[in-house]
Amino acid sequence: MTTLHFHPDPAPAIEAALHAAGRPRLFVVADDNTARLCMPRLADTSPAVADAVLLTVRPGDEAKTLGAAESLWQRLTDAGATRRSMILNLGGGMVTDLGGFVAATFKRGVPYMNVPTTLLGAVDAAVGGKTAVNFAGLKNQVGVFAQPAATFVSTCFLSTLPERELLSGYGEMLKHALLNGPGSLSAILDCHITSIDPSTLLPLLRESVATKEKIVAADSTEQGLRKALNLGHTAGHAIEELALAAGHPVPHGYAVAWGLVVALVLSHTERGMSTQWLYAVADGVRSHYGPMPVECSDYPALLALMAHDKKNSTPGSINFTLLDAPGCPAIDCTATPEAITTAFDIARDLV
Amino acid sequence: MTTLHFHPDPAPAIEAALHAAGRPRLFVVADDNTARLCMPRLADTSPAVADAVLLTVRPGDEAKTLGAAESLWQRLTDAGATRRSMILNLGGGMVTDLGGFVAATFKRGVPYMNVPTTLLGAVDAAVGGKTAVNFAGLKNQVGVFAQPAATFVSTCFLSTLPERELLSGYGEMLKHALLNGPGSLSAILDCHITSIDPSTLLPLLRESVATKEKIVAADSTEQGLRKALNLGHTAGHAIEELALAAGHPVPHGYAVAWGLVVALVLSHTERGMSTQWLYAVADGVRSHYGPMPVECSDYPALLALMAHDKKNSTPGSINFTLLDAPGCPAIDCTATPEAITTAFDIARDLV
Numbered sequence: 001m002t003t004l005h006f007h008p009d010p011a012p013a014i015e016a017a018l019h020a021a022g023r024p025r026l027f028v029v030a031d032d033n034t035a036r037l038c039m040p041r042l043a044d045t046s047p048a049v050a051d052a053v054l055l056t057v058r059p060g061d062e063a064k065t066l067g068a069a070e071s072l073w074q075r076l077t078d079a080g081a082t083r084r085s086m087i088l089n090l091g092g093g094m095v096t097d098l099g100g101f102v103a104a105t106f107k108r109g110v111p112y113m114n115v116p117t118t119l120l121g122a123v124d125a126a127v128g129g130k131t132a133v134n135f136a137g138l139k140n141q142v143g144v145f146a147q148p149a150a151t152f153v154s155t156c157f158l159s160t161l162p163e164r165e166l167l168s169g170y171g172e173m174l175k176h177a178l179l180n181g182p183g184s185l186s187a188i189l190d191c192h193i194t195s196i197d198p199s200t201l202l203p204l205l206r207e208s209v210a211t212k213e214k215i216v217a218a219d220s221t222e223q224g225l226r227k228a229l230n231l232g233h234t235a236g237h238a239i240e241e242l243a244l245a246a247g248h249p250v251p252h253g254y255a256v257a258w259g260l261v262v263a264l265v266l267s268h269t270e271r272g273m274s275t276q277w278l279y280a281v282a283d284g285v286r287s288h289y290g291p292m293p294v295e296c297s298d299y300p301a302l303l304a305l306m307a308h309d310k311k312n313s314t315p316g317s318i319n320f321t322l323l324d325a326p327g328c329p330a331i332d333c334t335a336t337p338e339a340i341t342t343a344f345d346i347a348r349d350l351v
Numbered sequence: 352m353t354t355l356h357f358h359p360d361p362a363p364a365i366e367a368a369l370h371a372a373g374r375p376r377l378f379v380v381a382d383d384n385t386a387r388l389c390m391p392r393l394a395d396t397s398p399a400v401a402d403a404v405l406l407t408v409r410p411g412d413e414a415k416t417l418g419a420a421e422s423l424w425q426r427l428t429d430a431g432a433t434r435r436s437m438i439l440n441l442g443g444g445m446v447t448d449l450g451g452f453v454a455a456t457f458k459r460g461v462p463y464m465n466v467p468t469t470l471l472g473a474v475d476a477a478v479g480g481k482t483a484v485n486f487a488g489l490k491n492q493v494g495v496f497a498q499p500a501a502t503f504v505s506t507c508f509l510s511t512l513p514e515r516e517l518l519s520g521y522g523e524m525l526k527h528a529l530l531n532g533p534g535s536l537s538a539i540l541d542c543h544i545t546s547i548d549p550s551t552l553l554p555l556l557r558e559s560v561a562t563k564e565k566i567v568a569a570d571s572t573e574q575g576l577r578k579a580l581n582l583g584h585t586a587g588h589a590i591e592e593l594a595l596a597a598g599h600p601v602p603h604g605y606a607v608a609w610g611l612v613v614a615l616v617l618s619h620t621e622r623g624m625s626t627q628w629l630y631a632v633a634d635g636v637r638s639h640y641g642p643m644p645v646e647c648s649d650y651p652a653l654l655a656l657m658a659h660d661k662k663n664s665t666p667g668s669i670n671f672t673l674l675d676a677p678g679c680p681a682i683d684c685t686a687t688p689e690a691i692t693t694a695f696d697i698a699r700d701l702v
Contacts, residue, residue: 066421077487105456108483108494109572132459136428143459144495221460 001217002127003150006206008198010115010152011045014088017113017150018048024086024111026052027076029099031059034091038117038157042090052088053079057098064094064134066142072102076110083107086149092118093125096148097140100131104146113150117157119169119193120253123176123208126151128216128229145221153205155198163194164251167288171253173204174281175232175260176211181327184211185277189284228329230311231321232260235344238305243293250293257285258292261351265343266335267322277326282350292348299341306340352568353478354501357557359549361466361503362396365439368464368501369399375437375462377403378427380450382410385442389468389508393441403439404430408449415445415485417493423453427461434458437500443469444476447499448491451482455497464501468508470520470544471604474527474559477502479567479580496572504556506549514545515602518639522604524555525632526583526611527562532678535562536628540635579680581662582672583611586695589656594644601644608636609643612702616694617686618673628677633701643699650692657691 005013018026026048030039035056043050055075057068076085087110089099096114103112116126132143158166170193177188184207191204212229219226236252236259243250261282267273294302306318318340322333335343356364369377377399381390386407394401406426408419427436438461440450447465454463467477483494509517521544528539535558542555563580570577587603587610594601612633618624645653657669669691673684686694 066417070417073493074487077489077492105493105495107492108481108496130459136425138428141428141458142424142456144456144497145459146495 002129002148002213004127004209004213005150005152006202006209007152007154008202009045009156010154011042011049014042014113014115014152015046015048018046018086021086021111021149023048024084025081026086026088027079027081028052028054028088028090029057029072029095029102030054030090031057031063031095033059034095034117038090038115041156042115049088057095059094061094061134064098064132066133066135068098069102069105069133072099073106076102076106081106081110083110085110087112088115089113090115090117092116092121096121096126097130097132097143100129100146100148101133101143104131104144109146111149113152114148115152115154118161119158119166120172120251121169122153122158122205123169123212124172126153127209127213129220147220151209153209155202155205158201159198166193168251168253169193170288171232171255171257171260173208174284175229175256176208178260178264178277178281178323178326179215179228179231179329180207180211182277185281185326189280193288224331227311227331228321231323231329232256232263234306234309234311234318234320235259235262235302237309238302239292239294241305242298242301248293254289257289258294258347258351261285261292261347262340262343263320263322265346265350266320266333266339267324269339269343270333270335271322271324271330273323273325279350282347286351289351292351294344294348296345299344302344303337303340353480353499353564355478355560355564356501356503357553357560358503358505359553360396360507361505362393362400365393365464365466365503366397366399369397369437372437372462372500374399375435376432377437377439378430378432379403379405379439379441380408380423380446380453381405381441382408382414382446384410385446385468389441389466392507393466400439408446410445412445412485415449415483417484417486419449420453420456420484423450424457427453427457432457432461434461436461438463439466440464441466441468443467443472447472447477448481448483448494451480451497451499452484452494455482455495460497462500464503465499466503466505469512470509470517471523471602472520473504473509473556474520474563475523477504478560478564480571498571502560504560506553506556509552510549517544519602519604520544521639522583522606522608522611524559525635526580526607527559529611529615529628529632529674529677530566530579530582530680531558531562533628536632536677540631544639575682578662578682579672581682582674582680583607583614585657585660585662585669585671586610586613586653588660589653590643590645592656593649593652599644605640608640609645609698609702612636612643612698613691613694614671614673616697616701617671617684617690618675620690620694621684621686622673622675622681624674624676630701633698637702640702643702645695645699647696650695653695654688654691
């Protein structure tokens with residue numbers, strides 16, 4: 001599995017890891033922004049990074065294409081990269097998804113490491129080994145499961161992120177805390193993500209990432225337990241897609257946070273989870289994200305979107321991950337359209 | 352790992368396997384030839400195959416491209432394939448390499464099964480999980496290791512193959528026999544591959560494929576032991592590339608057979624293997640394949656090609672898999688240019 005590193009500044013740990021790996025020839029994949037803003041910071045401290053071949057791609061999820069992968073494979077070929085080279089992905093989820101896919105498929109697999117530069121990337125895309133590109137208008141349609149050799153989580157790139165970006169990452173941290181148990185959940189609900197200082201954030205990141213990694217280690221290719229990580233994502237993805245279609249996109253982590261409230265309502269109505277944590281989470285989501293951008297008239301569209309989720313095992317049924325209690329996920333739950341719309345009603349009242 | 356099936360006619364076993372897998376929606380990847388010649392034969396006996404969506408690609412290794420993969424991903428998307436679908440690759444190594452790569456990367460992995468229709472495909476490409484497309488003029492430059500759920504080896508498609516194609520597969524069977532031990536080797540040397548009857552061939556296929564599968568199971572991503580399967584391939588690839596560059600291409604298995612003789616000479620000079628098996632194999636190779644298409648003046652080019660093999664661990668050195676005895680491979684052996692040219696001299700004298 002992946003070796004996880006947590007440091008205020010990742011550069012010394014990256015240098016040490018490359019030294020321990022026998023100083024492989026290094027290729028850094030970055031987008032134009034992280035190449036300009038983050039690469040110099042690493043290269044200042046790490047001679048191995050300073051000596052690396054830098055391969056840049058355009059920023060933004062719309063650049064996560066097969067064409068971008070093809071360009072990277074070509075540049076790796078031209079530069080003589082081999083299976084004994086190392087690829088270091090420096091960026092948010094777009095860069096780690098794309099760079100991971102390219103690494104996993106070049107000559108049937110070059111080892112790679114991730115250096116996430118966003119909070120969402122750190123707690124979500126940079127660990128777990130889901131790599132992919134978008135294809136035919138569908139997100140992550142072509143990809144593989146391939147674990148990074150190491151992921152370097154740090155706080156040094158987060159200080160300049162806009163509040164909206166921090167809150168997006170916080171949505172996934174909230175999900176991990178719900179999966180980990182009451183202690184984690186209390187700690188996350190008590191933290192003020194937009195004003196937190198790095199020394200307080202780092203241990204929270206460590207716990208959040210460790211929760212995900214523990215689940216992934218038990219089921220790396222999503223046959224069972226890993227579906228726990230879909231908590232909040234059935235309703236969340238539908239909210240995200242609806243908002244995008246309406247021309248008012250919301251950040252992924254916002255949609256997940258609202259989706260978590262829907263999942264917790266269903267956890268109460270379908271699985272008997274106590275309401276104590278539902279109310280506490282709903283309070284936190286309301287104060288951070290405000291009301292859910294959903295009207296009753298959106299319900300038919302939301303139900304249709306949820307019915308088409310690729311994780312549903314039976315056509316037409318809607319699959320949820322729910323909780324019996326914080327730390328006790330229940331995967332492969334289904335709910336009727338009536339139960340789901342009622343849960344949306346209650347969730348919208350609560351946030 | 353892969354479930355291996357050996358039958359004169361694979362159709363009933365395919366039908367049973369699809370039934371046991373819960374009748375997943377089936378997509379058959381075939382080239383224009385196997386779609387015309389082999390697909391009807393399966394569809395006649397297997398209703399599941401008859402109901403499948405047929406996806407054809409152009410035949411020949413030059414069609415094993417990223418563009419062909421993209422076309423297959425698009426057609427799978429358009430037809431609504433999901434992770435619970437099944438892909439069945441019907442063809443030689445080109446189809447199983449390409450179809451396996453597409454299956455392994457579509458939505459991060461759809462299960463797939465191989466039905467090899469050539470002898471070389473049956474004993475080599477259809478087992479072991481090496482999937483790939485050619486890219487930037489390089490063979491198998493983009494791909495992944497992904498094991499098929501099942502491979503159906505049969506003799507029903509082999510009867511109409513040209514002699515040259517049977518001999519190509521026989522080269523890899525000879526390699527597997529050398530890796531398996533003296534008993535297998537005697538059996539393979541005694542068989543007349545171009546006139547063998549199917550009921551005699553099937554048990555030889557079973558033993559040959561089992562030898563490969565046993566090695567792959569111990570090391571699926573080629574970190575160590577799997578390199579044993581490169582026996583004969585260091586010199587063999589160089590002979591193959593030289594012949595291609597000279598405009599007189601030779602089938603892969605022919606080059607492997609000649610490469611095996613070079614490897615056995617080196618196994619004697621470098622590892623002390625007794626000459627008994629060297630002479631027996633050289634006799635067999637001479638009678639089946641004739642003299643090696645190599646002159647002394649080719650040696651510098653051959654050495655340069657061998658030095659660039661992607662499996663060399665140290666730049667400039669030439670890596671071989673050798674034998675201490677039949678059944679006892681020694682991986683990661685190196686030899687000096689002088690020892691290698693001497694081995695070519697002796698091998699050319701012997702065949």
